[in-house]
Amino acid sequence: MLSYRHAFHAGNHADVLKHLVLTRTLLALQRKPAALCYIDTHAGAGHYDLGSGMALKVAEFEQGIARILARSDIPTLVEPWLEAVRRLNPDGELRHYPGSPAVARHFMRPQDRMLLIEKHPTDHALLMKYFGHQPRCRVLQDDAWVTLKAQLPPPEKRGIVLIDPSYELKSDYRQTVETLQQAHDRWGNGVYLLWYPLLTRRETDRMLDRISTTGIRRVLRVALAVRGADSGGLWGSGMLIVNPPWQLDTELQTILPWLTQALEVPPGIRGTSLDWLVPE
Ligand SMILES: C[S@@+](CC[C@H](N)C(=O)[O-])C[C@H]1O[C@@H](n2cnc3c(N)ncnc32)[C@H](O)[C@@H]1O
Numbered sequence: 001m002l003s004y005r006h007a008f009h010a011g012n013h014a015d016v017l018k019h020l021v022l023t024r025t026l027l028a029l030q031r032k033p034a035a036l037c038y039i040d041t042h043a044g045a046g047h048y049d050l051g052s053g054m055a056l057k058v059a060e061f062e063q064g065i066a067r068i069l070a071r072s073d074i075p076t077l078v079e080p081w082l083e084a085v086r087r088l089n090p091d092g093e094l095r096h097y098p099g100s101p102a103v104a105r106h107f108m109r110p111q112d113r114m115l116l117i118e119k120h121p122t123d124h125a126l127l128m129k130y131f132g133h134q135p136r137c138r139v140l141q142d143d144a145w146v147t148l149k150a151q152l153p154p155p156e157k158r159g160i161v162l163i164d165p166s167y168e169l170k171s172d173y174r175q176t177v178e179t180l181q182q183a184h185d186r187w188g189n190g191v192y193l194l195w196y197p198l199l200t201r202r203e204t205d206r207m208l209d210r211i212s213t214t215g216i217r218r219v220l221r222v223a224l225a226v227r228g229a230d231s232g233g234l235w236g237s238g239m240l241i242v243n244p245p246w247q248l249d250t251e252l253q254t255i256l257p258w259l260t261q262a263l264e265v266p267p268g269i270r271g272t273s274l275d276w277l278v279p280e
Contacts, residue, residue: 002120004166010048011061011097013263014237016068017224018164018195019103020255021239023081025160025191026107028245035111037159038104039151041144041179042166043116045126046101050094063226063263066094071262077255080107100162101131112136115151117144145175153187164195173207181214184242191243198225198236211240212278219278220244222252225270226263236270240277249274 009015029036050061065085068074074082084106088096098106101116108114113136118124124141131137140147148161161183165172180192194211196204211219225236241248252274260271 002166002168004168005054005120005123006044006099006166007048007052007054008057009060010055010099011050011065012234013060013064013224013226014195014197014234015097015099016064016259016263017222017237018193018239019084019098019100020078020081020259021222021241021252022100022103022160022162022193023084023107024077024248024251024255025193025241025245026104027080028248028251029158029160029191030107030109031245032158033111034158035113035156036109037154037156038108038112038114039148039154039159039161040100040104040114040116040164041148041161042164043101043118043123043127043139044099044164045118045123046099046116046130047088047126048097048099050097055097061094061097065097067264068262069094073258075255075258077251078258100164101127104162105131105134105137108136113154113156114138115140115154117142117147119143145179148179149182149186152183153190157189160191160193162193162195164193167197167203170203173203177207177210177214180211180242181216184214184216189243191241191245194240194242196238196240197234198223198229198238199234200229200232204238208240208277216242217278218243218280219276220249221273221275221277222256223270223273224259224263225273226265228269
């Protein structure tokens with residue numbers, strides 16, 4: 001039984017990193033007019049009400065998206081993602097936060113298509129409510145570890161797979177490596193965005209080590225640490241980008257120092273970093 005609900009964490013520092021990287025990746029692929037397929041393996045609820053009891057319990061968004069929106073020096077490369085956030089908050093007050101499906105939907109062109117997979121019945125019902133009736137958008141209640149490979153390669157032969165597990169089960173780390181490897185075997189040209197947590201436990205390091213020995217090449221890694229590794233809880237997060245589009249690394253290099261400042265990462269904490277887990 002799954003108990004993780006993303007509504008408790010919506011708009012936190014990890015979402016900021018993930019949704020910014022997702023936006024830049026989508027926009028980079030959309031430089032070409034050919035159709036894209038966007039697959040979100042762990043889609044969550046899609047939209048989040050930041051006034052809900054769940055979001056306000058710890059109010060993680062106050063140290064995340066709220067800090068970003070408070071800045072008066074927003075870089076041009078960050079603006080498009082914030083347009084997706086502002087679209088849900090037309091009066092300028094931060095009340096709603098777009099999850100990854102809503103971010104992707106904001107940028108979809110008429111030729112693009114999206115597939116959203118979510119296992120939790122409550123979040124799947126919310127996804128259906130927001131996206132079930134939308135054109136070129138399919139919502140599945142399924143186990144992504146089983147379903148993803150059957151969807152690959154997509155007929156468009158271009159696109160992004162966002163793999164954003166909750167890592168609620170220890171087996172999620174192993175399943176992530178196996179699923180990425182199987183997906184890549186079936187569709188080696190796809191762009192894969194894989195989110196991972198930075199926690200005190202060592203599973204993430206082991207998972208990254210395993211990914212680096214799968215034979216998959218061109219794996220860019222971006223990470224954000226907002227606290228010290230000994231502070232407990234989620235002290236940061238990272239993303240792997242397999243087959244990053246042209247110039248994504250340069251763009252991230254431009255954005256990351258600003259992001260560290262905007263999120264008020266204390267001095268002495270690593271902040272953001274960018275490197276190749278596996279080069280060409
Ligand atoms: C981190 S949240 C997703 C957040 C979302 N991608 C976003 O950025 O807005 C992870 C989601 O994965 C779902 N989940 C967990 N195990 C799953 C599985 N095996 N297959 C599909 N969804 C799963 C959880 O219910 C949860 O909603």
